[in-house]
Amino acid sequence: MRQASHLRGAAILGLWAGALMLYLSTVGIVLAFAERNTVTGVLTLGRVMLAVPPLAVGYVAARRIHAVGGPGSRLIGGTLAGAVGGGLLAIGLIIASAVDIREILVRVSSGLIDFVGFGQGAAIGAFLNIAFGAVLGLTGAALHAAPPRFRRPIVAGALGVVVMSMLEPFLRPRLQEFELGFLSRLLYESRGLSIASALVVFGIVAGAVVAWRPTRATVRRRLGAAGPEAQSTVRWASILVLILLLLSLPQLAGPLLSQVLVLVGLYVLLGLGLNIVVGYAGLLDLGYVAFYAVGSYLTALLTSPTSSLGWALPFWVALPIVVVGAAATGLFIGAPVLRLRGDYLAIVTLGFGEIARILFLSDALKPWFGGTQGILSVAPIFGVSAVDVPLLGWRLTGPTLTYYPLLLFCIVAAFVASRLKYSRTGRAWNAMREDEDVAEATGISTVNYKLLAFALGASVGCLGGAVFSTHLQSVFPGSFNILVSITVLAIVILGGMGSIPGVVVGALALIGLPELLREFAEFKLLVYGAVLVIMMLLRPEGLIPDYVRRRELHDEGTDPIAGTGAVGLPAGGGGAS
Amino acid sequence: MARAGRLSLVEIILWGLRIAVVIGVVAGTWATLSAGRLEGDQWRTLVILGIAQGSVYALIALGYTLVYGVLLMINFAHGDVFMFGAMTAFFVADALAGGGFLNANPFLGLAVVLLVAMLSSTLVAVLLERIAYRPLRRAPRLVPLITAVGASLFISNSVRGLYGEQVKAYPRLDILEGSLDILGIPILKTQAMVIVSAVVLMLILYWFVERTRTGRAMRAVSEDKDTAALMGINVDRTITTTFAIGGLLAGAAGVLYALVFGQVHWFMGFLPGIKAFTAAVLGGIGNIVGAMLGGLSLGVLEQVGPNLLLSGAGVPSPNQLRDVVAFSVLVLVLIFRPYGILGRPETR
Numbered sequence: 001m002r003q004a005s006h007l008r009g010a011a012i013l014g015l016w017a018g019a020l021m022l023y024l025s026t027v028g029i030v031l032a033f034a035e036r037n038t039v040t041g042v043l044t045l046g047r048v049m050l051a052v053p054p055l056a057v058g059y060v061a062a063r064r065i066h067a068v069g070g071p072g073s074r075l076i077g078g079t080l081a082g083a084v085g086g087g088l089l090a091i092g093l094i095i096a097s098a099v100d101i102r103e104i105l106v107r108v109s110s111g112l113i114d115f116v117g118f119g120q121g122a123a124i125g126a127f128l129n130i131a132f133g134a135v136l137g138l139t140g141a142a143l144h145a146a147p148p149r150f151r152r153p154i155v156a157g158a159l160g161v162v163v164m165s166m167l168e169p170f171l172r173p174r175l176q177e178f179e180l181g182f183l184s185r186l187l188y189e190s191r192g193l194s195i196a197s198a199l200v201v202f203g204i205v206a207g208a209v210v211a212w213r214p215t216r217a218t219v220r221r222r223l224g225a226a227g228p229e230a231q232s233t234v235r236w237a238s239i240l241v242l243i244l245l246l247l248s249l250p251q252l253a254g255p256l257l258s259q260v261l262v263l264v265g266l267y268v269l270l271g272l273g274l275n276i277v278v279g280y281a282g283l284l285d286l287g288y289v290a291f292y293a294v295g296s297y298l299t300a301l302l303t304s305p306t307s308s309l310g311w312a313l314p315f316w317v318a319l320p321i322v323v324v325g326a327a328a329t330g331l332f333i334g335a336p337v338l339r340l341r342g343d344y345l346a347i348v349t350l351g352f353g354e355i356a357r358i359l360f361l362s363d364a365l366k367p368w369f370g371g372t373q374g375i376l377s378v379a380p381i382f383g384v385s386a387v388d389v390p391l392l393g394w395r396l397t398g399p400t401l402t403y404y405p406l407l408l409f410c411i412v413a414a415f416v417a418s419r420l421k422y423s424r425t426g427r428a429w430n431a432m433r434e435d436e437d438v439a440e441a442t443g444i445s446t447v448n449y450k451l452l453a454f455a456l457g458a459s460v461g462c463l464g465g466a467v468f469s470t471h472l473q474s475v476f477p478g479s480f481n482i483l484v485s486i487t488v489l490a491i492v493i494l495g496g497m498g499s500i501p502g503v504v505v506g507a508l509a510l511i512g513l514p515e516l517l518r519e520f521a522e523f524k525l526l527v528y529g530a531v532l533v534i535m536m537l538l539r540p541e542g543l544i545p546d547y548v549r550r551r552e553l554h555d556e557g558t559d560p561i562a563g564t565g566a567v568g569l570p571a572g573g574g575g576a577s
Numbered sequence: 578m579a580r581a582g583r584l585s586l587v588e589i590i591l592w593g594l595r596i597a598v599v600i601g602v603v604a605g606t607w608a609t610l611s612a613g614r615l616e617g618d619q620w621r622t623l624v625i626l627g628i629a630q631g632s633v634y635a636l637i638a639l640g641y642t643l644v645y646g647v648l649l650m651i652n653f654a655h656g657d658v659f660m661f662g663a664m665t666a667f668f669v670a671d672a673l674a675g676g677g678f679l680n681a682n683p684f685l686g687l688a689v690v691l692l693v694a695m696l697s698s699t700l701v702a703v704l705l706e707r708i709a710y711r712p713l714r715r716a717p718r719l720v721p722l723i724t725a726v727g728a729s730l731f732i733s734n735s736v737r738g739l740y741g742e743q744v745k746a747y748p749r750l751d752i753l754e755g756s757l758d759i760l761g762i763p764i765l766k767t768q769a770m771v772i773v774s775a776v777v778l779m780l781i782l783y784w785f786v787e788r789t790r791t792g793r794a795m796r797a798v799s800e801d802k803d804t805a806a807l808m809g810i811n812v813d814r815t816i817t818t819t820f821a822i823g824g825l826l827a828g829a830a831g832v833l834y835a836l837v838f839g840q841v842h843w844f845m846g847f848l849p850g851i852k853a854f855t856a857a858v859l860g861g862i863g864n865i866v867g868a869m870l871g872g873l874s875l876g877v878l879e880q881v882g883p884n885l886l887l888s889g890a891g892v893p894s895p896n897q898l899r900d901v902v903a904f905s906v907l908v909l910v911l912i913f914r915p916y917g918i919l920g921r922p923e924t925r
Contacts, residue, residue, distance in 0.1 A: 027738035104668050106741035284719050286726065335590045336912045343651050343722050347854065348911045351904040354851075358901050363894045447587060482847070486730060493723060526734035532727025533709050536720050 006068070006077055010061040014081035014137070017053035018088025024049055025092070025116055027526070028107035032519040034115045037192025038165040044192075046115060048162060050089070054082035054133045058140025066144065075141045082137015083130055089116065090126035097122040153206035160205030165193045166517060174254055246407060250400040258399035260515040262471060265406040266464050267511045270484075271491040271503035272413040273460025278489070279498035279546070280417075280426060281453035282433030283338075284346040286485050287353025291458040293360060293480035294329050295465025297369060298322045300475045303379035308368050315381050315470050322466050323459050330458025331451055338450040353485055361477040374476035381405055381470045402471045409467065413460050414500050420456075421498075429453060483525065487511075490528040493535050496542020505544055591912070598909060605886035621762065623880045629768035629837055631876020632775035636830035637853030638860070638868040639782060640702075640823030646799035646863040647819050648714070653725035654705055656850015657732040658824055662698030663831030663841045664736055667745050669693045670832075674748030683752040687832075695828035701732065702824030703817055711813070729846075737843040744842040747835040771833045778829055779869050782822070786865060795819055799863065848900065852879070855907040861917030870918060879903050 024030050034046035058078035065077045093116050095101075096108050117125020143151050164171075168188050175184040187197045223231060250258040270292060277285045301307045302318035313321075337348045360369050369375065386397040396404070420426045428449050431439040440446050469475045491510050495502025510528060514520045520527075535542065637659050644652045670690045673679040679686035709728050713721045753770060756763045786792035797805040798815045806812045834849065835841050852875060860871025882902040883895040910917065 023735075027735055029738075105739055107738065282719070284722065332590070335587045336594060337908070339587075340911060340915060342719050344858075344911050344915055346719075346722055347651065347851075347858075348908050350851070351907045351911075355901050355904045355908070358898065358904075362897050362901075364898060486726060489723070489726070523734070523738070525730055526738065529727045529730030529732075529734060533724050533731060536716075536724040536727065537709070537712055540716070540720055 006065045006073060007080055009064055010057075010077040010081040011084045013057040013061050013064075014054075014084025014133075015088060017057040017081065017085030017133075020053045021050055021085060021089045022092045024053075025089070025112060026105050026107055027523075029523055031107065031109070031112045031115060032522065033517075034111075036165075036517075036519065037190065038162055039198040040189045040192035040194055042195060042198075045162070045166070050116070051132075051136055054085040054136040055140040055143075057081040057085060058137030059144045060140075061137070062141035062144035071145055074145055075138060078141020078144070079134050079138040082140065083134035085137070086130040086133020089133070090129040093117050093126050093129065094122050153209040156209040157202035157206035161193060161198050161201050164201050165198075168192065169518075170257055170516065174252075174257075177254065247404075250396075250403045251394060255399060258403055260512055262399045262402050262406060263515065264507050264512045265403065265410055266468055266471075267488065267491055267507040268410050268504055269406070269413055269464040269467070270461055270488045271495070271507055272410065272417055272500065273457045273464065274488045275492050275498065275500070275503055276417060276420070276460065277453050277457035278492055279496075280421065280429040280433070281450060282342070282429070283450060283453060284342060285349045285454075285457065286346045286482070286489070287349035287351065287356070288457070288461055288488055289480050289482065289484040290333070290349075290353045290356040291326055291330065291461030292465040292468070292484060293356050293477075294458075295322055295326055295462030296469040296475045296480070297360060297375070297465075298325050298462070299466040299469045300375040300378045301368075303470070304375050304377050306377050307370075307375050312379065314383055315379050315466075318379075319463075319466060322462055326458045326462030326465075327455040329462075330455040333458075334451050334454035338447055338454065350482065350485070353482060357477060357480050357482075360480065369477070372477065374474055375469075376474045378469045378473045378475065380473060381467075399471075402467065406467050409463050413463070416456075418500055421500075425449065425452065486532075487528060490531050494531050494543060496545045498546035499542060499544050502542050502544040502546070506542075594909075595913070602886060609885050620881070623884065624877055625762075625764055625768055627877035627880035628873060629771045629876070630880065631856075631873040632772050633830050633834045633837065633872075634849065634853045634856045634876055635869045635872025636775050636778060636826045636833070637849060638856040638872045639779070639865065640827050641854050641857040642860075642862055642865060642868040643795070643819050643823050645857070647795060647802075647816055648710070648721075650710070650718070650721045651725065651854065652705075652710075652820075652823070653722065653850075654729040654732055655702075655823065655827060656846035656848075656853065657729050657736075658698050658702045658705070658846075659827040659831045659834075659849060659853075660841075660843065660846030661701045661732060661736060661831075662694035662824075662828030663835045663845065664740055664745075664843065665697040666690045666694035666828070666832055667747060667835070667841050670748050670835075671745075679748060680751050683750050687750070691829055691832050694832045695825045698828030698831065699821045699824035702820045702827070705732075706817060706820040711816075729850075733843055733846055740843065742843060744840050746840050749839065750836075753836065767836050771837055774829065774833060778826060782826065783865060785822070791815070791818055851907070852903050855903060855910070857917075858915070859906065859910050859917055861919040864917070864919045867917055867919035875903065875906060878906060 030046045030049055032046070033049060034044055036045040037043070038045050038048055058081055061077040061081040062074040065074045093113065097113050097117070101108050113122075116129070118128050119125075120128060143154065146154075164187070168191055172184045172188055175181060187193060187201075189197075193201065223234065226234075250261060253261060270288070273291070274285065274288050277283050277288070299315070299318055299322050301309050302311055302313045302321060303315055305312035333349075333352055337345055337352075340348060359365055361372060363371055365371075381402060385401075386395060387401055388395050394400075428439070428444045431442065431444060432446050432449055436446055468479070487510065491503060491506035493506075494510060495504070495506030510524075510531070514524045514527075637655065640655045640658070641652060644650065644655070670679065670686075673686050673689065679690075705728055709724050710721055713724060753766045756765045757769050758764075759769070786795060794805070794810045794815045795818065797808065797810055798812055798819075802812055805815075830849075831841075834845075853872065856871035856875040857868045858871070859875055860867025860869070862868075879899055879902055883899050886895075886902070
């Protein structure tokens, strides 16, 4: 009786996995990555994506059964879940090869059918899918059955192989440039890891994970035993190393990756600004792009000789004006709307964001903002297009040049944000976020503090806009749509509302990763949407939670993870990202 | 004292805004009318188009209002529920039109297309509630809103991946070509059809909510979930029903929208979604009659507004700014009368 209900539960999990695999295939993600080798000749990234759902449900099924069943029933449950998942995909495969559904589901091409069916035709392909599903489910269940001592290194090693293979397009040219071409030839074989190097990478990562725990314990003990002076020395030394690393990053990364770094930096800056508004003050701003746009356009107006003002100020002279103008915009927009309740505020800010975009785009304001043509020839950040660094012999242009002021802005914004967090202001925001009425009753002027948060967020957003326009040396209204606001929101949510390191991690994951995986660009927004939903369902405090925020979210909601229905979708994002 | 001073600063800004809006509206209207830019016929055409478009907004707005009524949440993804119905029904409409069935049996064909759209929108709406919103019912208020924003992005981009990103032209029906003459006013047949269908659906909805048992359960849940549960109402099922009804109406709205504009694409849910939300707020969110009124008035405002207010002021291509009018209505209503035309001020 009980056995049967476990198996039914496992089968339902398997159906979720199968639905997810069908979704990933029909939405086009699988085929987009079908060409990218993970281990050349053995595994492509598309296959990895199809493998993750059955693996995951095998693990989950085993975990569910774990509470009541023995190891045997765990393995059976996992296998069943994986096989059901594979079976659903197999059914899809048979249907797709029998009937041409390409008219409706445009991605179901013969290429996809070939790929999913292992190039073996429908019947054999379907059988293979069920078999692989079962094996993967069994593997997932076995992973759960294995003690964590083994599980951690295996999972980390597998992840290491996937990440190393994804880094190929960037690592290979860089290695060659640093005269390490032999290393890249050792590692990679026709755009993926060779079998041998995959094993080596797996071994190294797994070994590192095994070795890491005792080492960390030793380091902690030693540090704890050392005096406070030694501790502070270690801290300063690590900060120094970090700064040196950050400063030399563009040189190590090369111009291509530097462009990615600049993008990531821009979004870190925007994220830090939105973090003050959303994370600290708890005001959901869906029109944050408006400030970004105002910053860009103000900079362009002030610094471009061809703009309607034609003042052609140097960037650093224009900057203070831009920031003050931005703060004023924040106050102006904020003042009327801040008395609104949270969800209405979100929609009003969204309205403002769209109004700003349409106005910048419109013919009506063309004499000022240039309509669809935007504003051209914005001043470069130091007035020149290239800077030579004397002693090091570095020549900074384009992204490698923009990187440094951007880094400075990010550090300043992060510093200000972190100092504000535990200041009187930060505590007031905190109180306001948790309960506005109580905060008001304890003498906090919520309107003033909201305005302050809005103005600060606006200034940081404008700073981002200023860097953006000076980096591109032009502004176009097309750059400022609602999706920017939602992207920044996704960054803040992923990292954790109110968490500064979270913003950096969020920007790296949501901006950096899609840039590394070119095929991914098309599905970026899909993944952002999934990230927002999944984070809210499973981990509303974010990946790197802010301590206070975490307690708040887990005390208020009784149990945010309740409900079995939540399982299917989250696993989806896991597979997609 | 200082605090009172600050507050009055905000008040000053608000009053300034009020005065600016009134002056803008009066001056723009006067300038346009005195310049006589548009003929009476043209105004009438604009108003009728506005009513047709507004009735589509009203149908979508009903979904926002119903959900807001029971859950107090803004279902930001509702615009994409609307889009999904229109997109899915496109394939049916296309297949029917290809065989000549649609023009041979226009009423049956259209009914089938509508049914498919309504069912597929309902499916998405119910799944959305089950997977994304139900686990968050007791979470802080912003959490479900962020989820809804994410879900909106997820649904629209899934459709982009599944059905492709090109714009799809909806088949045209011969029976809807040309115009009718009602009381001496020519109305395009498509627009007449859209208005009539929307009104019929709204009447059915009104009857359903006011007269049936399920409707009474919905009203009870929106008054007080806990008490409703104590009275033996299955709250979960009632909420699912509410989402389903919202989905049905959105699906129908999708087809009507496609008939008016003749095309559908994956991003078509965003603007009508926001505007329908505006309509819901304008009429008083949570209020069914309000959503209908709000939709119609927003549709008309949007068509007439730019021409009436802006063209007289010498603004070039005022119709580019149509969305600005809609968004300004949204912002102004939320600032000055967040409980809408028919709503009551909420205590909190």
